Amino acid sequence: MSGPGGPAAPPDAVPPDATPLGDAAPLDGAAPLRDFPPLVDVVLPCLNEADALPWVLGRLPAGYRAIVVDNGSTDDSAAVARAHGAIVVTESRRGFGAAAHAGLLAATAETVAFCDADASMDPSELPRMVALLAPAVREVTPGTVTPGTATLTGARLVLGRRRPTSRGSWPLHARLANRALSLLIRLRSGVVLHDLGPMRVARRADLLALGLIDRRSGYPLEMVLRTNERGWSIVETDTAYSPRVGRSKVTGTVQGTIGAIRDMSRLLSAVKNSAVQNGAVKTSAAMNTASKNGDDG
Numbered sequence: 566m567s568g569p570g571g572p573a574a575p576p577d578a579v580p581p582d583a584t585p586l587g588d589a590a591p592l593d594g595a596a597p598l599r600d601f602p603p604l605v606d607v608v609l610p611c612l613n614e615a616d617a618l619p620w621v622l623g624r625l626p627a628g629y630r631a632i633v634v635d636n637g638s639t640d641d642s643a644a645v646a647r648a649h650g651a652i653v654v655t656e657s658r659r660g661f662g663a664a665a666h667a668g669l670l671a672a673t674a675e676t677v678a679f680c681d682a683d684a685s686m687d688p689s690e691l692p693r694m695v696a697l698l699a700p701a702v703r704e705v706t707p708g709t710v711t712p713g714t715a716t717l718t719g720a721r722l723v724l725g726r727r728r729p730t731s732r733g734s735w736p737l738h739a740r741l742a743n744r745a746l747s748l749l750i751r752l753r754s755g756v757v758l759h760d761l762g763p764m765r766v767a768r769r770a771d772l773l774a775l776g777l778i779d780r781r782s783g784y785p786l787e788m789v790l791r792t793n794e795r796g797w798s799i800v801e802t803d804t805a806y807s808p809r810v811g812r813s814k815v816t817g818t819v820q821g822t823i824g825a826i827r828d829m830s831r832l833l834s835a836v837k838n839s840a841v842q843n844g845a846v847k848t849s850a851a852m853n854t855a856s857k858n859g860d861d862g
């Protein structure tokens with residue numbers, strides 16, 4: 566695995582006719598894309614990540630197009646992103662979900678990836694994740710996460726399970742909170758996963774069909790819950806997690822952590838309430854699956 570700090574290769578530029586279609590206005594375009602049309606649009610929510618962007622954008626594989634969603638940065642993020650060939654979309658509403666969803670609406674490729682812009686994740690790992698996606702709409706076992714075996718059937722949502730590359734990558738309190746969250750997700754929804762990682766891939770049409778409404782920290786969780794409700798399979802695969810470049814906004818701050826817990830709790834209690842009302846609480850089958858796949862991380 567490689568981490569931040571490697572040389573930034575010049576990324577793909579933007580086709581003149583690839584104007585983002587979403588509700589957020591693109592700031593500008595750039596030169597023609599080398600590998601147009603893009604195989605994958607990579608949505609990079611961005612709040613003051615000017616220092617991290619050169620490395621992140623330099624790690625994009627050929628055919629992968631960066632859509633940097635500038636969420637009110639006060640640094641040079643937008644200019645840096647443009648200089649490194651990304652499409653830049655502006656989203657004035659604050660919140661991780663607002664930025665991520667603006668990027669999804671701006672995307673035009675069949676496949677969409679999400680990746681943090683803080684250099685904690687390596688976009689060069691995305692093709693391995695995309696390879697786990699189902700090539701076409703196909704129903705597989707609902708509510709299960711199947712590490713390493715997805716190629717047999719294909720998945721509708723692939724999650725990058727964060728594996729720290731160093732002690733500083735993931736503070737202990739954040740790891741514990743994430744583990745507790747994964748357990749709650751299993752109990753409430755029956756989805757067996759180990760990490761609610763932000764690096765993920767899916768088909769654009771599937772993502773749009775989910776009708777996601779959270780625009781804050783709950784967006785990644787809502788994506789998982791809605792995917793599961795549709796009976797679509799979710800797969801997780803290991804991905805490297807390195808210390809972020811720049812100042813921590815969520816896991817390293819009390820306010821950020823509290824906000825994330827609040828958003829996630831609201832979504833999970835809604836799952837519980839609706840499941841109870843509908844008499845549709847997942848019972849033994851899902852719970853057995855969860856206990857058999859004990860968290861080893």
Ligand SMILES: Nc1nc2c(ncn2[C@@H]2O[C@H](COP(=O)(O)OP(=O)(O)OP(=O)(O)O)[C@@H](O)[C@H]2O)c(=O)[nH]1
Pocket residue numbers: 609610611612613614636659660661664680681682683685809812813814815816817821
């Ligand atoms: N927290 C936060 N991040 C945003 C927002 N808008 C865009 N982002 C970007 O979303 C990505 C994830 O946010 P991070 O700050 O890395 O959150 P995190 O990884 O949970 O926690 P830290 O890395 O410890 O701060 C980064 O690329 C941010 O720049 C926002 O309103 N809040």
Ligand SMILES: [Mg+2]
Pocket residue numbers: 681683685809
């Ligand atoms: Mg981060």
